[in-house]
Amino acid sequence: MNNNLPFISVIIPCYNEEHFIGPCLDSVLKNDYPKDKMEVLVIDGMSKDKTREILKEYNKEHSFIKILDNPKKLCPIGLNVGIKNAKGEIIVRLDAHNIYDKEYISKSVKYLHEHNADNVGGIWKMVPRTNDFLGKAITLVLSSPFGAGNARYKTTSENEKPKQVETVPYGCFRKEFLEKVGLFCEFIDYSEDIELNQRIIKAGGKIILAPDIVSYYYTRTSMKDFVRHTLRNGIWITYPLKLRKFLFKWRHLIPFAFVLSLIISFILALVWHIFWILFIFILTAYFFTSIWFSFKIAFREKKIAYLFALPFIFFLFHLLYGGGSIWGIIKIVMEYGR
Numbered sequence: 338m339n340n341n342l343p344f345i346s347v348i349i350p351c352y353n354e355e356h357f358i359g360p361c362l363d364s365v366l367k368n369d370y371p372k373d374k375m376e377v378l379v380i381d382g383m384s385k386d387k388t389r390e391i392l393k394e395y396n397k398e399h400s401f402i403k404i405l406d407n408p409k410k411l412c413p414i415g416l417n418v419g420i421k422n423a424k425g426e427i428i429v430r431l432d433a434h435n436i437y438d439k440e441y442i443s444k445s446v447k448y449l450h451e452h453n454a455d456n457v458g459g460i461w462k463m464v465p466r467t468n469d470f471l472g473k474a475i476t477l478v479l480s481s482p483f484g485a486g487n488a489r490y491k492t493t494s495e496n497e498k499p500k501q502v503e504t505v506p507y508g509c510f511r512k513e514f515l516e517k518v519g520l521f522c523e524f525i526d527y528s529e530d531i532e533l534n535q536r537i538i539k540a541g542g543k544i545i546l547a548p549d550i551v552s553y554y555y556t557r558t559s560m561k562d563f564v565r566h567t568l569r570n571g572i573w574i575t576y577p578l579k580l581r582k583f584l585f586k587w588r589h590l591i592p593f594a595f596v597l598s599l600i601i602s603f604i605l606a607l608v609w610h611i612f613w614i615l616f617i618f619i620l621t622a623y624f625f626t627s628i629w630f631s632f633k634i635a636f637r638e639k640k641i642a643y644l645f646a647l648p649f650i651f652f653l654f655h656l657l658y659g660g661g662s663i664w665g666i667i668k669i670v671m672e673y674g675r
Contacts, residue, residue: 342370342371342374342446343374343425343426343427343446344374344375344376344424344425344426344427345370345374345375345376345425345426345427345428345429345442345446346375346376346377346378346419346420346423346424346425346427346428346429346512347365347375347376347377347378347429347431347442348378348380348416348419348420348423348428348429348430348431349361349362349365349377349378349379349380349419349430349431349432349433350379350380350382350407350412350415350416350419350432350433351379351380351381351382351384351388351415351433352381352382352383352384352388352407352410353382353384353385353386353388354384354386354388354433354434355384355386355387355388355391356466357433357434357555358379358388358391358392358433359391359395360436361431361432361433361434361435361436361437362377362379362395362402363436364435364436364437364438364439364441365377365431365437365442366399367439368437368439368440368441368442368443369439369440369442369443370442370443370446372399372401375401375425375442376401376402376403376423376424376425377399377401377402377403378403378405378419378422378423379392379402379403379404379405379433380405380406380407380415380416380418380419381404381405381406381407381415382407382408382409382410382411382415383406383407383408383410389404392404405418405419405422406418411523411526412526412527412529413521413522413523413525413526413529414523416430416520416521416529417520417521417523420512420515420516420520420521421520423512425512426511426512426513427446427449427509427510427511427512428509428510428511428512428515429442429445429446429507429508429509430507430508430509430510431507431552432506432507432552432554434554434555435507435552435553435554435555436552436553437551437552437553438550438551438552440549440550441459441550441551441552442509444459444547444549444550445457445458445459445509445547445550446509448499448509448545448547448550449509449510449511449545452499452543452545453543454542454543454544454545455510455511455514455537455540455542455543455544456505456508456509456510456534456537456542456543456544456545457505457508457509457544457545457547457550458490458505458506458507458508458509458544458545458546458547458550459490459505459506459546459547459548459549459550459551459552460490460491460493460495460546460548460550460551460552461490461491461506461552461553461554462480462551462552462553462554463476463479463480463491463553463554463556464476464553464554464555464556465555465556465558466555466556466557466558466559467558467559469558470642470646471558471559471560472556472558473558474643474646474647474650475556475557475558475563475650476556476558477634477638477643477647478647478650478651478654479556479654481630481634481651482630483626483627483630483651484651484654486586486588486589486591488588489502489546490502490504490505490506490546493546493548494548495548495549495551496548497548498548499545499546499547499548500545500546501543501544501545501546502544502545502546503534503535503538503544503586504530504531504534504535504544505530505534505544505545505546506530506552507530507552508530508533508534514537514542517540518533518536518537518540518542519536520533521533522580522582524580525573525577525580525582526573527569527570527573528573528574528577532577532582535582563654564653564657567653567654567657567658567661568657568658568660568661568664569661570658570661571592571593571657571658571659571660571661571662571664571665572661572662572664572665572668573661573665574589574590574593574658574661574662574665575593575662575663575665575666575669576665576666576668576669578665578666578669579668579669579672589662590662591655591659592654592655592656592658592659592662593658593659593662593663594659595619595623595655595659596655596656596659596660596662596663597659597663598619599616599619599620600663602615602616602619603616623652623655624648624652627647627648627651627652628644628648630647630651631643631644631646631647631648631651632644634647635647
């Protein structure tokens with residue numbers, strides 16, 4: 338039966354992932370796809386921590402795990418290095434920040450054929466890096482519809498049927514099709530999956546979300562990492578407009594509109610006091626909505642402390658994301674003005 342299975346290449350870009358690359362690779366090794374039918378290419382962005390040492394140990398024990406260099410460090414460049422060096426007819430793109438169910442790979446390949454798809458992905462389950470109160474609270478915010486919007490790979494349950502969607506995290510592709518649509522755009526960082534999936538659809542391709550394909554994403558739970566990651570994601574929603582790439586959906590622009598409305602109404606209120614009413618109304622409506630979602634989470638988790646903490650984390654998340662999106666546009670204007 339193994340003889341009928343295609344040879345696949347698993348590609349994993351990474352940089353300074355000493356705490357996560359081991360569990361990630363362990364979950365790949367536990368996958369039920371035959372190891373003689375796969376290779377694992379870890380594309381390292383010249384890590385400065387112990388990531389490289391860990392990778393070398395895995396390579397010694399498992400010769401099909403190979404290390405490739407990504408001197409430019411950018412994720413899409415690393416992904417393209419992996420694709421270009423891949424021997425498999427099918428590419429399974431993973432992330433070092435996740436661990437994967439034991440049937441993740443086999444089901445991805447299965448659905449790729451069964452649905453005649455061009456990209457197959459699964460759902461995300463978010464888990465905190467640290468098991469403290471802040472870590473859990475941040476994870477609850479990021480996995481809430483009020484925080485995540487309607488991203489289907491975050492809101493779909495495992496018992497649902499596979500469905501055609503506009504984007505999925507990571508993905509399983511035929512190498513031939515990836516080469517046809519042009520691989521990952523190397524000028525877009527942190528939004529490369531969305532941009533590639535747009536080109537797949539434009540080329541007439543089909544993207545399938547299979548809810549029984551599950552990965553567990555380690556959320557950034559220190560305040561420093563949370564702030565930096567959220568701000569960066571906001572920037573890379575609008576900054577690709579510089580390349581005439583429209584990567585955003587309405588859910589991406591809600592924080593942008595929220596923060597922009599606060600800024601505009603505040604500035605106008607300094608001149609015309611009547612606009613203080615608008616400014617206060619926007620904030621009040623937001624916080625009532627935030628408290629409602631926080632109450633639901635606190636009730637579900639049976640922890641009253643979340644009712645007091647989550648509204649502030651929601652606000653910080655939306656403020657940073659929306660502010661990042663505004664800064665992305667400002668960067669474009671500044672660069673065109675040079």
